Amino acid sequence: MVDFSLSDTERDIRDWVRNFVQRELVPLEPEVLRRERAGERGLTKDEQRELQDKAKQAGFWGVQTPEEYGGMGLSAVMTALIEVELGRTFVPFRFGGYADNILYYANDDQKERYLLPTIEGTRKSCFAITEPGAGSDAKNLRTTAVKDGDEWVINGEKTFITGGIDADFVMVFAVTDREKGANGGVTCFLADRDAGWKSEPIDIMGPWERQPAALVFENVRVPERNVLGEVGHGFKLAMQWIGRGRYLLPAHALGACERLVEMGMEYAKTRETFGKPIAERQAIQWMIADSAVEIEALRWLVLQAAWQVDQGMDSRHAQSVAKLFGATRANEIVDRVLQMHGGMGYTKELPVERWYRDLRLLRIFEGTDEIQRRTVARNLLKGHASIGGVLG
């Protein structure tokens, strides 16, 4: 039997996050907007930490971090439900106690130096695979690492690296065997900032916390003990990092869409034209109806992908489907809500245009729409997935 209901515990956790967002984050929205418009961070590091500590007191720390590392070790479905709630505000908050999934492949010494401080929040990581000539075509890496005694010497350039501006260390992917390439010739290195790599911010249309950096490696020396995992296994690690929770991106967007449509309905009920609220016009009602239907469909796609993760199934197809649908629908929905607000939607008085710019990124990073379509079509054509998904 298929059971779509949440357990009491799941509902309690979701409701706690919903209240936290409403109580602690939503009131910060006007100030976050003001700061972002002045070119500043939405939340300072101290404010972020203070909020994280508040949540920690209630047990919210390391949502997906295994319990042995002090985290909550929650399921993928639960994490998706939490992400939807966080998406309901544009205040750039995330719960503390998080570390990149691939850092768990670290050996004991690396765990002490990188994993544990990242979970604790005292060190900040960034993930660098993209290069000027290798984005969607990630196998086309040009950055090299050459062995010299018990050190590796890294040369090359990375681009669009989130968090690259202020990260303490980078998980950088470099070619260590050109012949083997992505099949055994790419290695991941943990490179501290003081090893000498440089970062340069890249201006973007999105908000401050999205701002990525270009990283330059010029004869950056990294000791052998800083190889993450095994030499030659880097490409697999990179794919694992990207696949860590593709469903979480559309989950976040889903929360934003819910909030946006609520805002749109509120506005439509009060804004009058030709003697009637615009909510009474079919053109506006269809925007609301189409958005609501798409939000519901997206919820099922996201939860189904997360459920597959929890079942230990190969969820890559379901995650691509959810990411693709989420990215395209969220962009359509924010566009409709902006339209419903008329000229006001285009101003900086309301946060709609802020969401509009932010959601646009979803169609590009962690696999563009076109690359998701390519994956979905290939899976179907090769028989790795069937039309209709697991219930089809």
Ligand SMILES: Cc1cc2nc3c(=O)[nH]c(=O)nc-3n(C[C@H](O)[C@H](O)[C@H](O)COP(=O)(O)OP(=O)(O)OC[C@H]3O[C@@H](n4cnc5c(N)ncnc54)[C@H](O)[C@@H]3O)c2cc1C
């Ligand atoms: C704000 C931001 C943050 C990012 N953060 C990170 C990060 O932290 N770490 C990191 O490593 N990278 C990061 N990226 C990089 C991101 O993953 C890449 O930008 C993305 O994968 C697309 O690569 P590209 O920009 O080189 O575009 P390209 O690959 O050059 O693509 C250009 C266009 O061609 C299309 N296209 C490409 N190949 C095909 C094909 N075979 N068939 C059909 N269409 C195709 C694409 O879909 C796109 O529309 C970030 C990017 C941005 C914008």
